[in-house]
Amino acid sequence: MNSKTSSANAALSMDRRRWLMRSSAGLASALGLGTAANLVLGTKRAYAADYKALVCIFLYGGNDGLNTIVPTDSARYNQYATVRKGLALPSASLLPMSGISYGMHPSLQGLAPVWAEGKLAPVFNLGTLYKPMTKAQFRAEPDSSTLIPANLFSHSDQQIEWETGSTSALTRSGWGGRASAALATQNPVISVAGSTRFGLTDTISPLVLPDTPGETFGAYVLETEAQKYAPNVLRKSALNALYASGQETDLTEAYATAQRNAFSVSERLGGLVAIEPGGAGALAAIDAAFKPLIDGPELTTDLAGQLYQIAKLIAANSTVGGNKQMFFARMDGFDTHGNQVAGGAPTTGNHATLLKELGDALGAFYSAMKALGMGDAVTAFTQSDFGRTFTPNNSNGTDHAWGNTHLVVGGAVKGGASYGTFPELALGGVNDVGVDSWELQGRWIPTTSVDQYAATLLGWFGATDSQLNTVLPNLVNFGTNRKLGFL
Numbered sequence: 001m002n003s004k005t006s007s008a009n010a011a012l013s014m015d016r017r018r019w020l021m022r023s024s025a026g027l028a029s030a031l032g033l034g035t036a037a038n039l040v041l042g043t044k045r046a047y048a049a050d051y052k053a054l055v056c057i058f059l060y061g062g063n064d065g066l067n068t069i070v071p072t073d074s075a076r077y078n079q080y081a082t083v084r085k086g087l088a089l090p091s092a093s094l095l096p097m098s099g100i101s102y103g104m105h106p107s108l109q110g111l112a113p114v115w116a117e118g119k120l121a122p123v124f125n126l127g128t129l130y131k132p133m134t135k136a137q138f139r140a141e142p143d144s145s146t147l148i149p150a151n152l153f154s155h156s157d158q159q160i161e162w163e164t165g166s167t168s169a170l171t172r173s174g175w176g177g178r179a180s181a182a183l184a185t186q187n188p189v190i191s192v193a194g195s196t197r198f199g200l201t202d203t204i205s206p207l208v209l210p211d212t213p214g215e216t217f218g219a220y221v222l223e224t225e226a227q228k229y230a231p232n233v234l235r236k237s238a239l240n241a242l243y244a245s246g247q248e249t250d251l252t253e254a255y256a257t258a259q260r261n262a263f264s265v266s267e268r269l270g271g272l273v274a275i276e277p278g279g280a281g282a283l284a285a286i287d288a289a290f291k292p293l294i295d296g297p298e299l300t301t302d303l304a305g306q307l308y309q310i311a312k313l314i315a316a317n318s319t320v321g322g323n324k325q326m327f328f329a330r331m332d333g334f335d336t337h338g339n340q341v342a343g344g345a346p347t348t349g350n351h352a353t354l355l356k357e358l359g360d361a362l363g364a365f366y367s368a369m370k371a372l373g374m375g376d377a378v379t380a381f382t383q384s385d386f387g388r389t390f391t392p393n394n395s396n397g398t399d400h401a402w403g404n405t406h407l408v409v410g411g412a413v414k415g416g417a418s419y420g421t422f423p424e425l426a427l428g429g430v431n432d433v434g435v436d437s438w439e440l441q442g443r444w445i446p447t448t449s450v451d452q453y454a455a456t457l458l459g460w461f462g463a464t465d466s467q468l469n470t471v472l473p474n475l476v477n478f479g480t481n482r483k484l485g486f487l
Contacts, residue, residue, distance in 0.1 A: 121486040199328055366410070404444075
């Protein structure tokens with residue numbers, strides 16, 4: 001991937017996301033009425049003793065978990081290499097994961113130090129599940145069964161179900177949003193990746209902030225001269241008076257409340273999110289951690305920019321407000337139907353490029369949190385539509401599947417071990433949904449649910465068992481096996 005994106009399509013997607021983010025930031029931001037010059041980061045920061053942050057990184061398109069973490073014991077590696085053929089990563093290229101019989105994709109070099117410190121955990125065969133399900137149970141259920149996640153193998157539906165912690169594509173609120181509401185966090189989920197179902201509640205949308213340092217909320221929100229421009233001053237004063245006055249209907253009062261909140265957020269956070277690497281107010285600890293990914297005032301990849309933004313917000317948590325905060329970031333491009341590996345070289349091809357961006361940015365983010373003394377207070381984790389088929393297709397890629405491998409990073413992570421159950425690498429075996437020869441592609445039935453994954457993260461975050469049952473309605477179907485132990 002070059003400095004910002006690997007293709008015109010990715011550039012178009014990035015532009016669309018930024019338009020949506022600016023549109024979602026609120027009327028006050030769009031009008032450029034906020035002032036926040038006094039909120040830039042200084043050298044002293046106040047941390048609440050019980051502060052915690054969860055950072056979700058959604059890998060849109062369906063990451064190939066089978067090439068992200070690969071078994072290294074001879075029996076399973078040989079099974080892997082035999083089926084994967086040209087997509088198989090050479091065993092010598094895998095980054096060692098001491099203590100377990102697995103290796104990381106060589107492009108995840110940025111996470112190698114995190115594993116060495118025992119602060120990275122892979123979680124195997126995760127996916128959307130209503131309740132534990134065997135292959136026999138899956139095959140016996142009709143397509144219309146509510147016991148099977150709706151529209152399996154569909155990007156849009158499985159993205160929704162992962163983000164909502166549901167097996168219905170009709171669920172509106174996200175499990176991040178419901179957790180934020182249950183725990184009464186001061187802020188909603190903060191997204192630096194556009195609007196997201198993950199952070200949505202029945203009544204509140206996530207707070208959407210720019211994904212790139214240096215960007216403002218709107219047209220001229222932080223330009224000093226624009227703040228002093230007399231018509232802008234009068235406009236802001238008039239709107240403040242309008243929205244402060246009593247409204248005649250519930251709808252107009254709700255609208256006025258939303259606008260007051262937009263003004264408040266713009267004034268409180270505008271200067272903070274605009275800080276660029278090396279610029280006024282930048283923190284040396286964050287800049288040092290992200291240094292390999294900084295080119296002048298810019299970050300070299302989309303995810304690096306998003307995680308840099310989140311790092312600033314965590315460092316300035318006293319300004320952001322609240323002792324618990326959830327964040328949302330994203331990467332696109334994981335629908336690797338073709339050219340997943342190029343020329344048989346393990347660090348070439350589109351999947352290698354994507355994993356390098358993920359590993360480098362997530363590794364830098366972890367280093368920044370540790371340098372700030374907040375490593376134990378911040379946990380980052382991945383989500384994705386689904387896994388990909390064990391068998392490659394005819395285009396040197398992989399197709400849509402189900403169960404997948406995910407990564408959890410942070411100072412509180414119990415690393416040096418794996419969690420969940422790695423699938424049996426047998427086409428037509430107990431984990432493969434297929435029976436007939438044409439469907440034996442290695443689409444693994446998950447052995448661990450999104451609910452158990454989320455419950456482990458939220459339990460660390462501070463949710464009680466009662467709150468978990470409210471936030472994750474399907475969790476009760478997993479009995480006492482509610483949490484996975486990686487935190």
